[in-house]
Amino acid sequence: MFAPLKNDTFIRACLRQATTHTPVWLMRQAGRYLPEYRDTRARAGSFMGLATNTDYATEVTLQPLERFPLDAAILFSDILTVPDAMGLGLSFALGEGPRFASPVQDEQAVAKLEVPDMNKLRYVFDAVTSIRKALNGSVPLIGFSGSPWTLACYMVEGAGSSDYRLVKTMLYQRPDLLHKMLAINADSVALYLNAQIEAGAQAVMIFDSWGGVLADAAFEEFSLAYTRRVLSQLKREHDGVIIPRLVFTKGGGLWLDAMGQLDCEVLGLDWTVNLAKARAQVGENGPKAKVLQGNLDPNVLFANPAQIEAEAKKVLDSFGRPHTDNTKTGPTHIFNLGHGINQHTPPEHVSALVNAVHTHSRNMRSQQA
Incomplete structure (x- = not known):
């Protein structure tokens, strides 16, 4: 049904296999910083008009890949589609964040909650299949969702929150x-x-965007335990191919040891984490060793291209040389930002970043030989 994968660097890195360069993709890589995205959104009429239309969702997912030699695509959607399917009434005003018409704030509202009929999310699965076909094997497609805790934050608050x-x-x-x-x-x-996996996603990522706002004792009980519950139910493979699972907790560096015990392949790190220490802590060796993803500060992309290149090298050098032995697995790194790309980022600065990552990471491997 789908074309064979031509650039499998991202998948190989997720499985701790040697790669010729460090793969790079960016959280929110399809988004408002691209003029072509803004044009498509204007045609769609609204964010949800964009996300619920298969053709538009496919178009905007592919836009960054037409500009930059990225190593993975990520489904264009929103983390809040699941509570929307629960009947909470998701909407986006232009220039504002998401808002729910019916927040869940009392016993009666919680009592009404139930796992939604997945047919209500058919538009997401149709988009996954459409994007996978349109990619034609060029790079793998990542599916995603918000974590149970992050979804709960929005569901109770009714919108984003400062406190x-x-x-x-x-x-x-x-x-x-x-x-x-x-x-x-x-x-x-x-x-x-x-x-999403059944529809064609080749890896899946859980975004625990607000895990870092929890008190130390509460993180395990209210965030990590439920991320673990999700992971325990996920398909490990589909059509005979392993489906890597990625977990990103913004502000999660405090709990790296605990997260290192999760049953997933990849841990995403924000820019506050030292990659060398994280590698030694959870990414070096052992049966539960994790691939590390991250972790450039997104605001670096407002500096000039020479400085962007220097900062990208710092991130790569902090992780250190990935292993290059094709006969076994070992420490690997996936380059990403420490959070989503800022909407005001100049696209040419993204180009400078991607080129710097590819060039320097290849040089690092040749020096090792």
Whole structure:
């Protein structure tokens, strides 16, 4: 049904196999920093008009790949499609973040929650299949979802938040309600990601965007435990091919040891984490060793191209030389930003970054030989 994969560098790196260069892709690589994306969104009429239209979602997913030699594509969608399918009424005003018409803030609202009918998310799965076909094997396609905790933050707050007052009030005052919501979210996310895999996603990523706002003791109980519940239900392979699983917790560097025990292949790191230390901690060797993904500060992309190149080299050098032995697995790195790309980023600066990563990472490997 799908063309064979021509550039498998990202997948190989996810499986801790040797690669000729460090693969690079960017969180939010299809987005507002690209003029062609803004043009397509204008034609779609709204963000949800864009995300729910198979042709538009395919078009914008491919746009960054037409500009830059990236090593993976990521589905164009939103992390909040699952609670929208639960009937919470997701909307996006231009220039504002997401908003739910019916936030979940009391016992009655939590009691109504249930794992949604995946047919309500058919537009996502149709987009996955369409994008995979359009890629024609050029690079792999990553599917994704928000984590159970991150979804709960939006569901309770009704929108983004600066202090997470409402969801944290529920956490401390009615933890039973929050645990019920998180369990439903986890089972929903697992179903959703498995359906993306069946539709053609070649790797899946869980975005725990707000895990870092939790108190130390609360992170394990309300975030990590439910990410673990998702991972335990995910397909390990599809059509005989391994499907790598990636987890990114913004602000999660404090809990790297605990995250290193997760049943996943890749841990995404934000820019506050020292890659060399993280490699020694969880990425070097052993049965649970993780591939590390990250972790350039997105604001580096506002510097001039020469400085962008210098900062990219620092990230690569911090991780150190990946292994190059094709006969065994070993420490590998996937280059990414420490969070999503800023909408004001000049596209030519992204080009400078991708070229710098490819060039320097190849040089690092040739020096090792």
